[in-house]
Amino acid sequence: MKGLRHAATIGAIALAGAAVLGAAIGGALVLRIAREVVTPSPRKHDTDVIAVDTGAQTIELARTPDTELPGRYGLFVDGTPGYVKLGAVLQADATSVRRKLLTQIDPGAQVGRRAGFSGYYYLAPGELHLPYESELIGTPAGPCPAWLFPAESTTWVIQVHGRGATRSECLRAVPVLHAAGLPVLITSYRNDGEGPRTRPGSYGLGSTEWRDVDAAIGYALRHGAERILLMGWSMGGAVVLQTLMSSAHVDAIAGLILDSPVVDWRSVLRFQAKEMKLPDPLPQLAMEALGQPWAARLSGADQAIPFDDLDMVSRAAELDVPILLLHSDDDGFVPSDASHALAKARPDLVTMPIFTGARHTKLWNYDQNRWTDAITDWLGAQGFAD
The missing domain is CATH 3.40.50.1820 (Alpha/Beta hydrolase fold, catalytic domain)
Known part of the structure; x- marks a missing residue:
């Protein structure tokens, strides 16, 4: 009986410790979510540049609900241009969208893969x-x-x-x-x-x-x-x-x-x-x-x-x-x-x-x-x- 009581006590302490640990983890997660709400974050990279055709002045992007939209937009890119303006959708399939470039990208320009699609259009x-x-x-x-x-x-x-x-x-x-x-x-x-x-x-x-x-x-x-x-x-x-x-x-x-x-x-x-x-x-x-x-x-x-x-x-x-x-x-x-x-x-x-x-x-x-x-x-x- 004494051994059982001891085991039960140890078990209760372990369960209480687990509950406290769970509450602490849960509380930390809540505070992390709250922090995300009020903390300014850097610009998101929400699409990928698949290809740039500097001859035709077109750009191919990963297809998202935004990148497939008709109209004129902006694109923040890693690399030389930094920011380019986009025109009409020329072609789209299940995974990609090809759009007209309204900002010229010169041959040899370095354009990174990650990009941020933007409604700004005008930057300055x-x-x-x-x-x-x-x-x-x-x-x-x-x-x-x-x-x-x-x-x-x-x-x-x-x-x-x-x-x-x-x-x-x-x-x-x-x-x-x-x-x-x-x-x-x-x-x-x-x-x-x-x-x-x-x-x-x-x-x-x-x-x-x-x-x-x-x-x-x-x-x-x-x-x-x-x-x-x-x-x-x-x-x-x-x-x-x-x-x-x-x-x-x-x-x-x-x-x-x-x-x-x-x-x-x-x-x-x-x-x-x-x-x-x-x-x-x-x-x-x-x-x-x-x-x-x-x-x-x-x-x-x-x-x-x-x-x-x-x-x-x-x-x-x-x-x-x-x-x-x-x-x-x-x-x-x-x-x-x-x-x-x-x-x-x-x-x-x-x-x-x-x-x-x-x-x-x-x-x-x-x-x-x-x-x-x-x-x-x-x-x-x-x-x-x-």
Whole structure:
């Protein structure tokens, strides 16, 4: 009996130890997932370069849901060119896509295998052949570089890029806005790789970055703006929505344009966790960790992430300006469900034309005419265009 009791005691200690170890491993995994959410990451290599024909000026890429899209795009490549522009799909099979090169690659250029497919298209402001100025905007986090495309109107557009992106993401929208007579200010923000870095260097998912956009609004108002339109891409949508909710200059904000926006982070993170096949309840536990100050700090966040505040579907009643919402129903990264829910909750404010087939933040690339017309028509209907 004594031996049995001893064995049972040893067994209980072993089981308790295993439980503690399992909990520790599980807790570490939750914090790792949480850290991934708020940590800026380097540009993804999401396709492979299979072949380059410098005579025909074509490039063959591994086929993905993005690389097979019709339209004009960009491609970040390892090697000499660095970045090239892509035109029409010329041929596709089950594993590869051959596209026209719109940026010449010279014979002998070294092009690496790994590449990142991009909707940017324009990489630098000079490519638009419009007058622009480089500015620095003082923010609570430090100076944020910005591009200003001047025009005569006192209604300014301030554009905000998304997660893992840079100001270049916003350049596609400048021509249609400039054609409407509107000055366009494209600003960076904290921890985006161009703006100032805070001590942890992490994203606030809109809960901190809005302060830098608020500073950009102040800059615009000091330089002749009387009304402000905010345009946000992807996470930039969450940023401008939080700016509308919290800005000291809220009376100057006259409307929003949202492209593939994050309207509710919980739905986005659940979707992405499902795509990555993360088992329940890890995604929920990661969000709960980010919502607690001590766990958020362990995850590398500046502060706890207020997911309730970032849920603009539940806060739809607080909105009071017209919104143009552009979102493809096959987005593949930020599901359009929350955007549709917001449009349904506030049909008096939200205009949401239906887009399909364009994937994430590539509506301009996929159907430039329809995307441009949607913005032009909305600006005219709201009385914003000159």
